[in-house]
Amino acid sequence: MPQTDHAIDRVLTLDLVRVTERAAVAAAMVRGRGDEKLADQAAVDAMHTELNRLAIRGRVVIGEGERDEAPMLYVGEEVGTGEGPEVDIALDPLEGTTICAKNLPNSLSVIAITHRGGLLNAPDVYMEKIAIGPGYPDGLVDLDMPPDEAIRRLAQAKGVRPRDISVCMLDRPRHARTIEAVRSTEASIRLIGDGDVAGIIHTTDPAATGVDIYLGTGGAPEGVLAAAALRCIGGQMYGRLILDSDEKRARAERMGIVEPSRVYSTAEMASGNVLFAATGVTDGNLLDGVSFHDDVAITHTLVTRSHTGTQRWVKARHKIGEKFGFID
DSSP, X not given: OOHHHHHHHHHHTTHHHHHHHHHHHHHHTTTTSSOHHHHHHHHHHHHHHHHTTSSSEEEEEESSSOTTTOSSSOTTOEESOSOSOEEEEXXXXXEOHHHHHHTOSOOEEEEEEEETTOBOOOOSSEEEEEEEOSSSOTTSSOTTSOHHHHHHHHHHHHTSOGGGOEEEEEOOGGGXXXXXXXXXXXXXXXXXXXXXXXXXXXXXXHHHHOOOEEEEEEEHHHXXXXXXXXXXXXXXXXXXXXXXXXHHHHHHHHTTOOOTTOEEXXXXXXXXXXXXXXXXXXXXXXXXXXXXXTTEEEEEEEEEETTTOOEEEEEXXXXXXXXXXXXX
């Protein structure tokens, strides 16, 4: 194993949990208030503070936007103590801001790290996505086949009828034709208002989540984060950037994208020894949301790494100080 990968494993596997825990608790303190900006800023501030305590030389590759759009955790920002392994970071302090603001299910705080150059430097554009869980032949589904064909092939591989397949996608007008194609197979559809990282992760455990396949378009940064999760948990995902204007193509080129129509596999979006952590902000299918009892916050986190496939489910109790900070 490369020395950098060894350092990532040794130093950061459990430390990463603390980063998403802090962000999740901060967001949970203001969830349900209908204020997306307040919840997002709380999570960003907390994650930024905790990241800068880690013994890493980290660079944000997927973050809160460009430097002139976000004061912290922007793409290109250097984080960490400046000592330790050089890593690239993909993060979303609050995945599902609308979900959190409305206190609906499956809002998360998520982060992924790997070696320098190991994450697709995706611009903030839409991405076509298709994802299924582990245990299927490579290439069983792809972006170029019609949705109804993908569902029938998945059903055949799973040994069920198409009507027994459940599809997750964002509830957006742009998906009207896809929804029509899916319903022609009698498969069921779970439409979500936000949070497609969680939607894609849900394909990894259909027995628990009821989701077999994810289809549709969503944010490209979220696609990279989801690919990092699947690298660790298992499953297949394919993504293709939607670069439908000269401005978008130019921006992608500046970020190193030289094949605008390329279809990226899971490993092409997140390579090397990937570490991934997610903490529930609101209750969900795989993770419980943060709960508060007197001066204690209880968090539920999944942390996993691609090198071993080990999944740790961490239930933690945190003492909360007077200013809503953790008592170390």
